[in-house]
Amino acid sequence: MPARSDVSIRGVEISYGPVRVLERLDLxxxxxxxxxxxxxxxxxxxxxxxxxxxxxxxxxxxxxxGGTNVTWHExxxxxxxxxxxxxxxxxxxxxxxxxxxxxxxxxxxxxxxxRRVREAAEMLRITDLLERKxxxxxxxxxxxxxxxxxxxxxxxxFLLDEPLSNLDAQLRAELRVEIKxxxxxxxxxxxxxTHDQIEALTLADRIAVMKDRRIxxxxxxxxxxxxxxxxxxxxxxxxxxxxxxxGKLGTDPSAPMFEAxxxxxxxxxxxxxxxxxxxxxxxxxxxxxxxxHGDGDIAADVEMVEPMGSDKLAWLRIGEQPLxxxxxxETPVARGDRLHLKLPAHRLNLFDAASGQRL
Amino acid sequence: MKSxxxxxxxxxxxxxxxxxxxxxxxxxxxIWISFTNSRMLPSSVMVGWxxxxxxxxxxxxxxxxxxxxxxxxLFISAALVLGFLLAAMIDRHVRAESLFRSVFxxxxxxxxxxxxxxxxxxxxxxxxxxxxxxxxxxxxxHFDWLVRPDRVIYxxxxxxxxxxAGLVMxxxxxxxxxxxxxxxxxxxxxGLPVWRTYISVILPMLTGSFATxxxxxxxxxVRLYDLSVAMTNGGPGVxxxxxxxxxxxxxxxxxxxxxxxxxxxxxxxxxxxVAAPWLYYQQRxxxx
Amino acid sequence: MSTEPRGKRPGRPSIGSGxxxxxxxxxxxxxxxxGLYAFLVITAAFFLTPLYVMLATSLKxxxxxREGNLLSWPIAPTVAAWVKAWxxxxxxxxxxxxxxxxxxxxxxxxxxxxxSISVGAVTGYTLSFWRPRGAEIxxxxxxxxxxxxxQVFIYPLVRIFSYAGLNNSLAGIxxxxxxxxxxxxxxxxxxxxxxxxxxxxxxxxxxGAGFWRIFGQIMLPMAVPIIVVAMILQVTGIWxxxxxxxxxxxxxxxxxxxxxxxxxxxxxGEREYNVDMAATMLTALVPLAVYFFxxxxxxxxxxxxxxKG
Numbered sequence: 001m002p003a004r005s006d007v008s009i010r011g012v013e014i015s016y017g018p019v020r021v022l023e024r025l026d027l028x029x030x031x032x033x034x035x036x037x038x039x040x041x042x043x044x045x046x047x048x049x050x051x052x053x054x055x056x057x058x059x060x061x062x063x064x065x066g067g068t069n070v071t072w073h074e075x076x077x078x079x080x081x082x083x084x085x086x087x088x089x090x091x092x093x094x095x096x097x098x099x100x101x102x103x104x105x106x107x108x109x110x111x112x113x114x115r116r117v118r119e120a121a122e123m124l125r126i127t128d129l130l131e132r133k134x135x136x137x138x139x140x141x142x143x144x145x146x147x148x149x150x151x152x153x154x155x156x157x158f159l160l161d162e163p164l165s166n167l168d169a170q171l172r173a174e175l176r177v178e179i180k181x182x183x184x185x186x187x188x189x190x191x192x193x194t195h196d197q198i199e200a201l202t203l204a205d206r207i208a209v210m211k212d213r214r215i216x217x218x219x220x221x222x223x224x225x226x227x228x229x230x231x232x233x234x235x236x237x238x239x240x241x242x243x244x245x246x247g248k249l250g251t252d253p254s255a256p257m258f259e260a261x262x263x264x265x266x267x268x269x270x271x272x273x274x275x276x277x278x279x280x281x282x283x284x285x286x287x288x289x290x291x292x293h294g295d296g297d298i299a300a301d302v303e304m305v306e307p308m309g310s311d312k313l314a315w316l317r318i319g320e321q322p323l324x325x326x327x328x329x330e331t332p333v334a335r336g337d338r339l340h341l342k343l344p345a346h347r348l349n350l351f352d353a354a355s356g357q358r359l
Numbered sequence: 360m361k362s363x364x365x366x367x368x369x370x371x372x373x374x375x376x377x378x379x380x381x382x383x384x385x386x387x388x389x390i391w392i393s394f395t396n397s398r399m400l401p402s403s404v405m406v407g408w409x410x411x412x413x414x415x416x417x418x419x420x421x422x423x424x425x426x427x428x429x430x431x432x433l434f435i436s437a438a439l440v441l442g443f444l445l446a447a448m449i450d451r452h453v454r455a456e457s458l459f460r461s462v463f464x465x466x467x468x469x470x471x472x473x474x475x476x477x478x479x480x481x482x483x484x485x486x487x488x489x490x491x492x493x494x495x496x497x498x499x500x501h502f503d504w505l506v507r508p509d510r511v512i513y514x515x516x517x518x519x520x521x522x523x524a525g526l527v528m529x530x531x532x533x534x535x536x537x538x539x540x541x542x543x544x545x546x547x548x549x550g551l552p553v554w555r556t557y558i559s560v561i562l563p564m565l566t567g568s569f570a571t572x573x574x575x576x577x578x579x580x581v582r583l584y585d586l587s588v589a590m591t592n593g594g595p596g597v598x599x600x601x602x603x604x605x606x607x608x609x610x611x612x613x614x615x616x617x618x619x620x621x622x623x624x625x626x627x628x629x630x631x632x633v634a635a636p637w638l639y640y641q642q643r644x645x646x647x
Numbered sequence: 648m649s650t651e652p653r654g655k656r657p658g659r660p661s662i663g664s665g666x667x668x669x670x671x672x673x674x675x676x677x678x679x680x681x682g683l684y685a686f687l688v689i690t691a692a693f694f695l696t697p698l699y700v701m702l703a704t705s706l707k708x709x710x711x712x713r714e715g716n717l718l719s720w721p722i723a724p725t726v727a728a729w730v731k732a733w734x735x736x737x738x739x740x741x742x743x744x745x746x747x748x749x750x751x752x753x754x755x756x757x758x759x760x761x762x763s764i765s766v767g768a769v770t771g772y773t774l775s776f777w778r779p780r781g782a783e784i785x786x787x788x789x790x791x792x793x794x795x796x797x798q799v800f801i802y803p804l805v806r807i808f809s810y811a812g813l814n815n816s817l818a819g820i821x822x823x824x825x826x827x828x829x830x831x832x833x834x835x836x837x838x839x840x841x842x843x844x845x846x847x848x849x850x851x852x853x854x855g856a857g858f859w860r861i862f863g864q865i866m867l868p869m870a871v872p873i874i875v876v877a878m879i880l881q882v883t884g885i886w887x888x889x890x891x892x893x894x895x896x897x898x899x900x901x902x903x904x905x906x907x908x909x910x911x912x913x914x915x916g917e918r919e920y921n922v923d924m925a926a927t928m929l930t931a932l933v934p935l936a937v938y939f940f941x942x943x944x945x946x947x948x949x950x951x952x953x954x955k956g
Contacts, residue, residue, distance in 0.1 A: 055544050076550025088541035092563035101559075102549030149545075161541075366858035367777035371785065374770040374833065377826050378788045385803035386795075392802065401806070445690065448683050460946075461939070462691045465698070468938035468945065470887030472904045473931045476911055477697040480704065480920060487717060494716040521694065529946050574794075581796050585889040589908055606798035607890070616802060623798040634794045638787075 004066035005079065005156025005189045006031045007052060012061035014047055021047045023213040025061070029191060034183050037193045038200040039210035040236065045193045046161055048210075052191060053082050053159050065157055076102070078157075081150035085162040087142045089134040089149075095121075096130040099149045120151035123182070140171040147182070160192040164199065176202060197237045201225060209233045227349070231356035234285050234349055240313055242285045243323040246353065251278045258284050258350070262319035263298050269345040272359055281353035286343055288313060288326040296342030300325075302335055314339075386627065393621040399614035410621035420622060423600040426512050430601070431580040433516045434523075438576055439569065441520060442527025447557060449528070450535045460532070464525035471522070475589025478518035479505065508598035511591055515599060519586060523579065527572045534568030535561070574637075581630060602626055705729060705925035712920050728921035732929055736922055738909040745926050748906030752886060752933075754817060755902055759824035760881045764874065766825055767832020772862050774833065775840040776848045786837070793830040801894060808895065815897025823895045824885050832877055835951040839873040840866060872947075879941050879948045883934045903930050 007029040014022040022044045029035045037045040050056040052063055054075040062071045070078045089098050096117060103113045121127045124144045134142055143163060150158055160179070164172045180203055183190050194200055200207050201221045209216045209224060209232075217229035228234035234242050247260030249267075256267040256276055265284065267276075300316035300323065307329065314333055316323045318341075325341070327333060350359040396406045414420050445463055449456055466474065481487050484503040492500035504510035538561065546556040584603040591599040593608075602622060609619035700717055706724040707715070715722075734744040774782050804823070805814065813819035843866075851861045892902035901909075907930045911923045938945050 050544070053544070053548060055547060074550070075544075075548045080548065082544070082548045084541040084545060086539050086541045088539060088545035090542065090545075090560050090563075092560075092566075102551075105549060105551055105555065153548075363852075363858045364777070364779065367773050367779050370769045370773045370858065371779065371782075373766050374785060374789070374829060377829055378785055378792075380807075381800060381804065381826050382788060382792050382795075385800040385807070388803035388806075389799050441690075444686070448687055451683060453684065453687065459687055459691060462694050464946070465935065465938055466694065467949075468883055468934040469931045470889065470904050470934070472887075472889050472908055473927050476907070476923065476927045477701050480924060481697055481700055481717065483920075486712060486920065491717040521697065525694075526949060529949050533946075533950055578794055581794070585904075588889070589911075592912070603796055603798050606796075607801075610798075610802055611894070619798075620802060623796070623802075626796050627799045630794055630796065634791070638790070 004031060006033075006064075006066065007157060007189060007191065008062075008064040009048070009052070010062045010064070012048070012051060012063065013059045014044075014051060014056060015059055020213055022051070025213075025215065027208060027215065027218070029189060032187045032189055034180075034190045034192065034203060034205045036200040036204035036207045037191065037210060038195070038197060038207050038237070039216075040195060043210040044213050045210045049159050049161055049191060049193045052078075052157075053080055054078055076106070079155050080157045080159055081153040081155035082159040083143075083146050083150050083161065083163045085165055087134070087146040087166075089142060089145060091134050094131050094133055095126065095137070095145050095148075098134070098145060099130075099152045102149070102153055116152045116154065117148075120148045123151065123185075124148050124178075139167050140175065143167065143175060144178075147179070151182075151186075156188055158188050158190045160190065162193055162195070165194070165196065172199075179203065197239065201237070209236065211236075227358070228285075229358050231283065231285070231351045234351070238287060240288050240324060240326070242287050242349070243291070245284045245318065245321050245323060247282060247284060248353075249276050249278055249280045249282055253278055258282065258348075260284075260319070260321065263321075265298075265343045265345070265348070267345050267348070267350070270348055270350065271346075272350075274359065276359060280359075282359065283351045283353050283356075284343070285349040285351060286323075286347060288324045290344065290347035291323070291325040292342040292344060293325060293327075293339045294342070296340045298341040298343070300339045300341050302333055302337040302339060304335060305333060316341075389620045389627075390624050392616060393624045395617055397616040397620070399616070401616060406617070410617045411625070414618060414621050414625065417618070419597045419600055420602075420605055422597050423602045423605045426599065426601055427580065427583070429512055430516055430519070430583065431577070433513070434519045434580060435573060435576045437516065437520045438523050438527050439572060441524040442572065443531055445524065445528040446531035446535055447561075449532060460528070463528050466522045467526045469522070471585035472589045474518050474522045475586045475591075478514065478521070479590045482514055482517075505591065506595050508595050511595065511599045515583075515586060515590060518590060519579075519583075522586075523576060526575065530572045530575075531565060531568050534565045538564055577633075581626065701924045701928050705732075705921055705928055707921050709917075709919060709921060728919070728925040729929070731919075732910070732922045732926035736910045736926060738906060738913050745903060745906060745910065745929055748901060748903035749929070751896070751900050751906075752903040755820050755824070755892070755896065755900065756882065756885050758817075758821045759828075759885050760878060762821060763825040763828035763832055763881055763885075764877045767829060767877065768836045768867070768870065768874070769862065770829065770833045771836025771838075772840055772866055775837045776845075776861070776866075777858070786833070789830040789833050792827075793834075797827065797890060801890075805894065814895070815899070817896075817900050820891060820896040820900060820902075823891045824881075824888070827891070828881060828884070831880065831952050835873055835877060835880075836870065838951065839870055843869060873951070875941075875944055876948045876951050879937060879944055880952055883937055886933050 007027075009025060009027040009029075012022055012025045013020070025048065037048060039045045047056055051058050052065075054070065054073060058071060062069055064070065065078055065080065075082075090101065093101065099117050099120060100113045103116065117130070118127070121130055124147060126141065126144050126148060129137060129141060129145070134145065137145065143166075146163070163179070164175055167175065176199060179190075179192075192199075192203060201224075204221055206218060206220055207224045208218045211232055217224055217233045219227075219229075224233060224237055228237065228242075231244075245258075245260050245263060247258055247263065250257030250259050256270070256272075258265040258267055298318060300318045302314050303317050303322075304315040306313040306315070309329070311329050312327050312331065312333075314325050314327055316325060316339065323341075325339070333339070351357060352359060392401060393410055394405055394407060395402050396404045396409070445459075449459055453459065482502070482505045484506050487502075489500060489502045492502070504514050542560060542564075543556070546560055551559070582603060583601045584607065587593055587599055587601050587604050593600040593604055603626075606619045606623045606626070609615045609622065696718075703718070703720055704712060705728050706726070707721040708723070708725060708727070711721060711723075732744060733746050735742050736744045773779070774786055808814040808819050813822060847865065848861065851865050856865070886902075887904065888902065889904045889908070892900075892905045896902060896905070907926050910926050
């Protein structure tokens with residue numbers, strides 16, 4: 001493995017014709033880090049990954065890998081390996097042929113190729129499949145082979161482009177664990193593109209949430225989940241989704257307060273990023289599992305109850321505004337009940353109603 | 360039986376009739392006649408293999424069959440190579456792609472008669488390209504293949520490739536467009552040069568398209584008739600005769616139905632021998 | 648292509664200096680790219696030459712053809728040869744031009760296209776949804792015929808037709824085109840219907856629709872694109888036919904291709920290359936028009952007809 005495998009993206013811009021897909025993007029990815037690029041389709045995350053791989057030319061900016069400016073290097077010279085969404089296995093070659101092809105083209109010694117294929121196959125438990133054709137494999141097996149092909153390259157940086165999105169839910173969970181284990185074992189830098197927030201939260205050291213050509217938030221899974229930088233991140237990450245109440249800040253600067261019809265929430269204990277402006281229009285966001293009930297002073301009517309196995313989700317209405325709460329499965333609650341809620345200040349997220357930015 | 364199913368049987372009646380009477384019936388009849396001494400009118404006097412024996416000894420038939428194999432081999436390989444080159448180049452994001460595509464495919468929309476007459480005029484030994492070459496100073500240039508018995512078959516190949524290369528291009532281009540773009544990315548990450556990607560990865564993925572194209576070309580080789588009629592009418596002498604033309608001439612002009620049907624039966628047997636394993640393989644491939 | 652490249656490609660990676668060029672890789676017309684366009688343009692010229700030469704020749708006078716060269720554009724373009732080819736060119740003693748053949752081809756074309764598509768559509772529909780016993784065998788037989796040379800069928804067919812009084816008649820040639828169009832027509836309709844969800848067919852049956860109602864009211868409206876494809880295939884195929892027209896149409900109904908060949912090969916007097924080329928162009932006009940106006944549909948037709956089995 002190369003001594004350094006950190007990745008640095010400096011002011012990268014990419015356009016397709018008149019359409020700008022990435023705008024002055026900076027991103028530092030440390031050695032051995034697992035970074036997830038998360039975002040809806042069309043946000044530019046795959047473009048960024050292709051640019052790091054050298055499959056898409058940048059219009060401006062630089063890409064550094066392992067301390068080398070690789071902006072114009074061919075993909076094969078960048079010290080990267082890549083796993084594709086559609087697996088992109090060469091259909092007329094056996095599994096062994098697929099895994100060894102890059103090495104054979106590069107003219108590696110036969111014994112070396114043999115050893116590396118064997119090691120990768122053992123690591124992924126696909127030794128039995130080596131002589132088969134891709135068409136004779138299941139989806140999960142194909143993806144293992146695709147990962148194996150990347151492993152054989154012995155690269156410092158792994159680029160994974162939605163590698164699990166063509167698999168069913170159970171296989172996805174299984175391979176997720178596999179990828180995490182591989183990362184721990186190899187110590188390689190991994191950059192992983194997905195639109196699935198569960199994958200992002202479970203795999204990542206850091207998540208870069210992208211939308212509209214930009215990184216919206218860069219942080220640990222906890223940061224992104226508990227302290228979303230803006231309303232987009234708050235809604236995109238987390239399932240069931242965060243609930244929102246529209247209101248304004250109270251006028252008393254000494255005791256900050258969120259006010260909406262039928263709702264008054266004291267904000268003492270909320271870590272404001274900037275000094276709040278009295279009377280400012282805000283949106284209060286809170287995840288369903290953080291809503292407490294019992295002795296609160298916010299009255300909410302239950303409109304619908306959705307059992308989810310281990311717990312249940314109740315859809316509420318506070319005045320005119322909807323909100324949801326996650327309850328233990330045995331809680332006796334039914335449509336038409338009235339709950340009394342409490343919204344703890346340290347669990348709240350406040351966003352500027354106009355800009356959507358966190359306060 | 361439900362009325363719907365009766366209707367289904369009725370609806371298939373034309374197809375069944377055609378299959379039984381036309382396809383099976385006439386084929387059997389043709390084979391039967393080939394064993395009789397029919398000349399202008401059908402006769403029921405059986406003569407065994409006599410027609411087939413005289414066929415083997417018939418110089419014109421031998422020339423026809425030789426021509427068919429020479430023509431078939433050259434035409435199919437040239438059309439496949441040219442068609443593939445065109446498809447691969449057009450697939451590399453060229454400007455004016457649809458213009459190029461239209462230009463390469465338009466000859467295929469025209470009949471073999473038109474194709475043959477056009478090329479006959481272009482290759483005309485007195486007023487065609489030879490005269491053109493002389494006019495621009497290449498006085499040494501000599502091109503009379505259209506009237507040279509040992510070369511005329513290549514002029515048919517030229518015209519036929521012009522007619523059908525676009526077809527191959529269209530089929531292979533569809534195949535190329537069906538290839539997952541991530542395959543190309545994977546090949547680049549693996550460090551493959553473009554030419555190597557085509558040979559090691561893309562060509563093997565196009566075997567289906569190549570098989571389809573080859574099949575269509577082979578069908579037109581066996582049916583080759585109009586082109587020979589229009590371009591050379593089998594000449595000079597019998598130098599550009601082909602089996603289909605041999606059959607037609609002996610049926611309608613030379614009034615030797617026995618010999619003609621023997622020739623047709625020979626063609627049929629050859630086709631079945633080639634096509635049956637192929638069809639079987641296709642069917643099996645689909646099931647697995 | 649960027650007008651002002653902001654940097655040049657580094658020869659060898661240097662480490663960490665930090666002020667290396669950034670931005671888009673300077674694009675240049677590489678030799679490979681140049682070769683690619685050169686090949687395409689030269690091949691395109693080769694493909695267009697026959698059409699150009701036909702057109703140029705057809706607009707020249709005979710003296711100019713004899714003196715000038717093949718590729719020169721006519722000095723004094725004239726449509727005289729076109730007029731002659733259309734209205735007074737001779738085959739043997741008959742000097743009525745190609746117009747007769749054109750009308751014959753139209754009279755053959757219209758009923759043949761309609762009948763062959765109808766039979767093919769019904770057969771394809773029945774085979775893909777109703778699957779009566781023996782359907783597989785019937786389909787296999789149809790596919791087999793797509794490869795067999797017509798010479799195998801022609802003689803007995805002539806005998807059958809003369810017995811049935813169909814020989815040398817318009818009806819006869821229409822029936823022949825229907826017979827030999829059946830394999831391809833059945834194939835493309837069967838493939839089209841087979842790609843539709845079978846639930847559609849089951850839902851219609853649960854709703855109580857019968858054989859013809861399902862065909863007419865549900866399947867046929869969903870088959871419009873494939874009908875267009877079938878029409879393109881059949882119009883060009885039947886217009887370009889030579890052998891069936893020659894054998895089955897009879898002297899009164901000879902289609903344009905046969906008449907064209909007769910005009911060009913007519914041994915009367917001196918050969919008039921301009922008239923020959925005008926006649927050839929006239930015969931090619933209908934399929935060329937279909938090709939250029941149908942655009943991608945023509946390619947779809949090739950694809951649909953090409954997927955055997």
